[in-house]
Amino acid sequence: MDVIVIGGGISGVAVAYELAADREVLVLEAERSLAVHTTGRSAATWIGSYGPPVVRELTTASRDYLIDPPFDVDGPVASPMSCLWLGVNGRDAEVERLAAETQAQLIEGAEAERLCPVLRPGEIKVAAWDETALDLDVMGLHHAYARAFRARGGTIATSARVASALREGSEWVVTTTAGDVFRADVVVNASGAWGDVVGALFGAERLRLEPRRRTIFQSSTNASLDGVPFTAGIDDGFYFKAEGGAVLCSPQDASLHEPGDPKPDELEIARAIEAVNAVTTLGLRSVRTAWAGLRTFAPDGNPVARWDAKADGFFHYVGQAGYGIQMAPALAQLAAPLIRER
Known part of the structure; x- marks a missing residue:
């Protein structure tokens, strides 16, 4: 060998x-x-x-x-998707820097609301729009x-x-x-x-190396998910996307964890639901299913x-x-x- x-x-x-x-x-x-x-x-x-x-x-x-x-x-392993980075919690400068360093386009809050219909009016001042993303x-x-x-x-x-x-x-x-x-x-x-x-x-x-837990969960919503892109807070506080008639979401947690089979963090799920609901009309409440994996950092x-x-x-x-x-x-x-x- x-x-x-x-x-x-x-x-x-x-x-x-x-x-x-x-x-x-x-x-x-x-x-x-x-x-x-x-x-x-x-x-x-x-x-x-x-x-x-x-x-x-x-x-x-x-x-x-x-x-x-x-x-x-x-069949195809990649299909077109768009990504919207939101300026949340006073992180507008980080959005501007991301747009300057990548292919993402800097847009104002009103345009972000048009591209992501579930955003609450007036909550976002600046965002970055990446049309090159893929769903895998x-x-x-x-x-x-x-x-x-x-x-x-x-x-x-x-x-x-x-x-x-x-x-x-x-x-x-x-x-x-x-x-x-x-x-x-x-x-x-x-x-x-x-x-x-x-x-x-x-x-x-x-x-x-540092293995870190990442929790993901799926939640129901009464809001229309038509046209909702992959959407993330620039502060790594959450991301969400429409999937199978529900919302796939993550708190983007990164707590240290021993190598193994991590369980989802219920407190982080609750925090993510609160953060997503603060900037959207999704009205996330119950969790259909949740899981976790490890991201390992040098x-x-x-x-x-x-x-x-x-x-x-x-x-x-x-x-x-x-x-x-x-x-x-x-x-x-x-x-x-x-x-x-x-």
């Missing part, structure tokens, strides 16, 4: 697909199925004006790939990546949590909790929130894609901070040559 990729989320299968063009690649997934954690719990959007500068650059570079993937997909079929994209990876000869092993690792000569000997043993020249750590946990098994440096907030300084043949591919889906194609195409060239 040339490469073992640890982690079967969108990041892991994307970089595995790129490497499988000319390498023998194995993906090890700890769970019984792929995309159980962060990938399967996202808001399923591509927004070029979302995130810090490095993330926005990688996101923009991924757009054409998502619209027209180089492999077979079961995340699981469709993930399945297509995995299928294309297998078509290139790649192998995926599920229920394959890494128990130990040993460097023997130029190879890593990786043993799973099931007792299976795999050997490879290179290991790519795409294990998300478990990045530092996995790294420690290989004697790699600790990146000081200390500088940028994704980590580099060789370890201590463990030979160990490549870090983590810290994607919840932007991993929208920048997966470009980040994988950036990392794959680094891994090949060592």
Whole structure:
């Protein structure tokens, strides 16, 4: 085996697909199925004006790939969507800066009310309008990546949590909790929130990754959702979008959480409902369903894609901070040559 990729989320299968063009690649997934954690719990959007500068650059570079993937997909994985950034809580200057730095267009409150009919009149003075956003079929994209990876000869092993690792000569000997043993020249750590946990098994440096909980919920409304775009407060206090006749919403919480299966934060849900109702006529009250996932941050907030300084043949591919889906194609195409060239 040339490469073992640890982690079967969108990041892991994307970089595995790129490497499988000319390498023998194995993906090890700890769970019984792929995309159980962060990938399967996202808001399923591509927004070029979302995130810090490095993330926005990688996101923009991924757009054409998502619209027209180089492999077979079961229907489109990206469809047009618009995004409205609201100047809330006195953050108008941040909206203006976002419009100056990205493709989003600075607009006045009256125009924002026209574009998002559920906004309360007079509540918003300034906003930014991004017409380039996309609604993503995340699981469709993930399945297509995995299928294309297998078509290139790649192998995926599920229920394959890494128990130990040993460097023997130029190879890593990786043993799973099931007792299976795999050997490879290179290991790519795409294990998300478990990045530092996995790294420690290989004697790699600790990146000081911070898994943070993000709660998402769906709520009913009596308001018409016709024409309602993806709408977010510039202060990271909330976002919402119409989905299936209901409102998909998040408080954009980011509380520290151990790697695992987080539960939705009921207090954050209540806060988000209050914040959304303050600027809209949605009248959110009851919650249909709620879930949570982990967004994992490196200390500088940028994704980590580099060789370890201590463990030979160990490549870090983590810290994607919840932007991993929208920048997966470009980040994988950036990392794959680094891994090949060592």
